Amino acid sequence: MKTISVKREGRRWYVVLSCDGVPAQTLPATGAVAGIDMGVASLVTTSDGRHLANPRHLATSADRLAEAQRDLTRKKRGSKRRRKAVVRVAALHAKVRRQRLDSAHKAALALVGDYDVMVHEDLRIANMTRSASGTLEAPGRNVAAKSGLNRSILDAGWGVFLTVLAHKAESAGRELIAVNPANTSRTCSRCGHCAQENRVTQAEFACVACGHTAHADVNAAINILRAGLALRQAAGAA
Numbered sequence: 001m002k003t004i005s006v007k008r009e010g011r012r013w014y015v016v017l018s019c020d021g022v023p024a025q026t027l028p029a030t031g032a033v034a035g036i037d038m039g040v041a042s043l044v045t046t047s048d049g050r051h052l053a054n055p056r057h058l059a060t061s062a063d064r065l066a067e068a069q070r071d072l073t074r075k076k077r078g079s080k081r082r083r084k085a086v087v088r089v090a091a092l093h094a095k096v097r098r099q100r101l102d103s104a105h106k107a108a109l110a111l112v113g114d115y116d117v118m119v120h121e122d123l124r125i126a127n128m129t130r131s132a133s134g135t136l137e138a139p140g141r142n143v144a145a146k147s148g149l150n151r152s153i154l155d156a157g158w159g160v161f162l163t164v165l166a167h168k169a170e171s172a173g174r175e176l177i178a179v180n181p182a183n184t185s186r187t188c189s190r191c192g193h194c195a196q197e198n199r200v201t202q203a204e205f206a207c208v209a210c211g212h213t214a215h216a217d218v219n220a221a222i223n224i225l226r227a228g229l230a231l232r233q234a235a236g237a238a
């Protein structure tokens with residue numbers, strides 16, 4: 001044991017332990033590889049069609065948080081009611097953080113157990129192209145993305161997920177590859193035709209060239225996997 005610290009978050013107390021020389025827990029090879037698409041309706045969709053961590057409960061908390069923040073702005077400065085509203089906003093922020101971390105851990109654990117190599121979008125590039133192409137402006141109907149706050153909460157979930165995944169992958173001896181996600185959502189994973197029109201809705205992909213149809217996130221995850229394996233092969237050949 002290296003350090004023990006006690007932390008308070010609102011009305012909750014936490015003990016944080018950090019240890020030195022924790023042995024890595026290498027997992028046996030599975031022979032499986034996966035591309036990972038990070039989205040709004042599901043936190044993670046894999047190239048073999050798995051949908052992990054539906055962040056709907058997170059969206060619900062985000063709505064409550066937005067409401068609590070609006071409520072806070074209406075309270076008079078220095079009033080007892082305002083103090084109460086501040087506590088409520090902080091508690092909801094903490095709840096969102098816990099839910100986000102929990103989904104990230106569960107999804108990452110499932111992936112690391114099943115795949116030797118995982119390819120994901122490079123988030124720094126993804127965030128730029130996403131805001132430019134606006135794919136998040138039309139999220140699935142199931143997820144409330146009413147406010148910018150709501151969306152930013154879901155966005156932050158991807159960063160937390162990738163951080164957790166990187167830690168677990170390293171400990172398990174798994175390989176992670178980050179790729180440029182440009183065009184992965186609008187390119188046909190069967191024939192390679194790239195067009196905005198291929199994307200029918202947030203969830204539906206239909207190639208205008210070859211007629212291939214697929215779940216849009218699965219199609220994107222297959223393209224992500226392919227890009228990652230190509231990078232890996234190029235690195236191996238060099």
Ligand SMILES: [Zn+2]
Pocket residue numbers: 188189190191192193207208209210211212
């Ligand atoms: Zn096609």
